[in-house]
Amino acid sequence: MQTDFIYEALPTRVIFGEGKLDQLLPEIERLGAKRALVLSTPQQEAWAQQIAEQLGTASAGVFAGATMHTPVTVTLKAMEHVKASGADCLVALGGGSTIGLAKAIAVRTGLPQIAVPTTYAGSEMTPILGQTENGIKTTIRQPVIQPKAVIYDVNLTLTLPVGMSATSGLNAMAHAVEGLYAQDRNPIISLIAEDGIRAMAYALPIIAQSPQDKEARLQAQYGAWLCGICLGSAGMALHHKLCHVLGGSFDLPHAETHAIMLPHTAAYNTPNAGEAMSRAARALGTDDAGHGLWQLAKNINAPMALKDIGMTQADIEKALDIALKNPYWNPRPLEAEGLRGLLERAWAGEPPRP
Known part of the structure; x- marks a missing residue:
């Protein structure tokens, strides 16, 4: 504790x-x-x-x-x-x-x-x-x-398109995942984060199949509320830093970028944030948070590759350089080789690796 x-x-x-x-x-x-x-x-x-x-x-x-x-x-x-x-x-x-x-x-x-x-x-x-x-x-x-x-x-x-429901839901989940290992985390926010991830993981597959399911939509709103509290209360780390770089410097769509990056940033941090990622995995109903998030995104037909939303392979080195210049606090040190591999896999749409 x-x-x-x-x-x-x-x-x-x-x-x-x-x-x-x-x-x-x-x-x-x-x-x-x-x-x-x-x-x-x-x-x-x-x-x-x-x-x-x-x-x-x-x-x-x-x-x-x-x-x-x-x-x-x-x-x-x-x-x-x-x-x-x-x-x-x-x-x-x-x-x-x-x-x-x-x-x-x-x-x-x-x-x-x-x-x-x-x-x-x-x-x-x-x-x-x-x-x-x-x-x-x-x-x-x-x-x-x-x-x-x-x-x-x-x-x-109820009229939110399925695709946007998927990406904005994964965007919200990113706030909770980072809230579990953020520098300003605390026991209350960890409880909120885990329940927010759980609510979203339950709701998004149902919405993907039945967009008018009001109970699932309510669960997703509840999850968004909890996940937002995490971002406001516990701050940000590597995931949000990379997404700000990709969105601000390459004009990539915000929610889609978060959806693609989340499994990879979770996997990157797992070796140095084991307890936090165990809680995230438990909320997802899986043994590995990074893989569980990647599989969830795939199951709800969210975008899986940065190359599909407007990023070129040549942009990877520029993104890496910007990210390393003014890094956020992060449980795992920002290592150029590891971050390059993370960005390359996210660009290609490959599964995450620790």
Whole structure:
């Protein structure tokens, strides 16, 4: 048992259950806000407009320009919209891209946020912002970045495509896997992480076969919530470092990158994080966490190779160089030869090896 740690609970209000979107206006009022700007991606603009209309006089309109990796250029455009609309509150409808934009605005303005996730990214539970500028993705951690409230309504996930359900679910699981061996881990977060992994491992294969299964969708939302808490409370290590490099420097899709990399980073760390990986394996119902995650991804038809999502083989050395320049803390030292092999296998879609 771990006996030396610090535990700090993050102050987010969670509203969970079917039909809970109708609590959005009361939550805005609870914050003392009067004009909420609804944020979304271009693909979800019609949905955002519908919600803005339902808010009536409490709406400050819609900004539908969110995109992956939270480019600073997009944030600056959104800031102009915030100023012109007179918004005193932000509502983020969508996944990590939209929630990231709300966080980027909040850290610059102090405006409170309400997250309404439609995927399983889990970023709604963290005080962490990842943003990209000049091809480099960096992270900021501040209390103002944490959404004040999160509304989990299972009905908002029923139209989430199976492929996106798989990748965003594996993305969430990455937060929990790293939470088990992160430098700031603690017994409470380890319990939450194991249950989050277990919930996702149960839900994702069912969703892959029966996308309208509401019970499985609820389990996946529950898992996303728990996994997000892990990221917000216990920090990051090798996995997130590599994914930030791959996403920010090569513009690879965020969730797909996490899904591909997770089995390989888990396998890399297994020799130096045996207890943590044993807990992850137990939650997955397998003897080996890296292989279990790889098999789960394969079973739910998630992408398996970086070469299939836009990375060239020539990019491997550049990615390795960037990753080694400013490494995160990690239970296993970052060794060039080992990381090169990890990236080569992830690029090719081969099974992970410790």
